[in-house]
Amino acid sequence: MKYFSAFILLAVISYTGSQIIKQELHDDSFKAETNDLRIQGGEKTTIKKFPYMISVHTTNGLRGAAVIINKYWGLTAGIIFYRYMNGTLTFRAGSTQQNRGKILKVDKYFDHPKYSGGWTDDLTIFKFTKPIKISNTMKPISIASSLPKNGTMVTVSGWGDEEWMKENSGTTQLKAVKVKYVHSKTCQPLYQDDIDDGNFCSLTPGRSPCAFDWGAPVMHQQKLIGIYVGGEDCGSITKPPLYLDLTRYRQWILDTIRKNSKSYEIDEINIE
Ligand SMILES: *[C@@H]1O[C@H](CO)[C@@H](O)[C@H](O)[C@H]1NC(C)=O
Numbered sequence: 555m556k557y558f559s560a561f562i563l564l565a566v567i568s569y570t571g572s573q574i575i576k577q578e579l580h581d582d583s584f585k586a587e588t589n590d591l592r593i594q595g596g597e598k599t600t601i602k603k604f605p606y607m608i609s610v611h612t613t614n615g616l617r618g619a620a621v622i623i624n625k626y627w628g629l630t631a632g633i634i635f636y637r638y639m640n641g642t643l644t645f646r647a648g649s650t651q652q653n654r655g656k657i658l659k660v661d662k663y664f665d666h667p668k669y670s671g672g673w674t675d676d677l678t679i680f681k682f683t684k685p686i687k688i689s690n691t692m693k694p695i696s697i698a699s700s701l702p703k704n705g706t707m708v709t710v711s712g713w714g715d716e717e718w719m720k721e722n723s724g725t726t727q728l729k730a731v732k733v734k735y736v737h738s739k740t741c742q743p744l745y746q747d748d749i750d751d752g753n754f755c756s757l758t759p760g761r762s763p764c765a766f767d768w769g770a771p772v773m774h775q776q777k778l779i780g781i782y783v784g785g786e787d788c789g790s791i792t793k794p795p796l797y798l799d800l801t802r803y804r805q806w807i808l809d810t811i812r813k814n815s816k817s818y819e820i821d822e823i824n825i826e
């Protein structure tokens with residue numbers, strides 16, 4: 555199976571040298587990615603428009619994105635914590651530039667119990683050591699309780715890589731792109747059993763989140779509807795980008811937060 559997925563790509567980068575990466579680039583499965591590894595077709599934007607964004611790094615550079623959902627908690631794709639050991643991740647928020655944000659320390663995380671490294675149930679929530687200080691560059695976004703109508707344009711924001719294999723590109727500015735949200739039922743035949751009702755996709759040729767946008771938020775009407783989890787290609791309509799539908803995971807998220815918060819924290823968060 556030739557998956558262009560968060561899992562395989564991160565595995566390749568982590569465990570093989572750049573020689574092998576260069577060979578992989580000549581394979582068909584990677585061809586589309588050689589053109590543009592960033593959010594495709596998007597525009598540069600600022601953190602004030604997306605103040606809930608967190609960039610996730612290891613010592614090797616950017617790994618993905620995460621989202622502030624309240625002053626104590628964030629969420630991201632399962633792959634992020636699955637792939638990297640405790641202590642090796644750095645979370646930054648409050649800056650348009652991926653590596654200039656304030657570091658947010660994380661002391662607990664909870665993978666979705668059904669997550670197993672693929673695209674289904676690809677979700678982790680995590681708790682900050684200290685509550686974040688809310689400002690116009692650092693602010694939570696709430697999770698939507700329902701999805702928009704099929705075909706609605708939604709917004710994805712992320713940093714991605716400037717270029718393939720060029721990590722730690724310190725001045726990388728946040729980008730955002732509008733993509734067409736498409737119902738899970740339409741995407742499932744394109745990926746068969748690799749996705750389920752908890753995934754949706756977007757069908758907008760040449761516009762897409764891409765490598766190292768794992769965990770990037772999908773927004774509609776000021777609410778979070780999903781996160782980017784991968785796919786076999788970027789900006790393709792035959793192998794479209796895949797997301798996790800957070801409206802379906804909302805209850806698990808709220809239950810997990812409740813179980814793992816002090817009562818005064820719950821009062822402050824004001825979750826319903
Ligand atoms: C990482 O490990 C330390 C020490 O064992 C622990 O206190 C902390 O809660 C862990 N953090 C996460 C995110 O698991």
Ligand SMILES: *[C@@H]1O[C@H](CO)[C@@H](O)[C@H](O)[C@H]1NC(C)=O
Nearest residue numbers: 704705734736737739740757
């Ligand atoms: C959703 O919209 C897409 C693209 O506009 C279309 O191809 C598809 O048939 C629609 N699916 C459903 C379930 O309505």
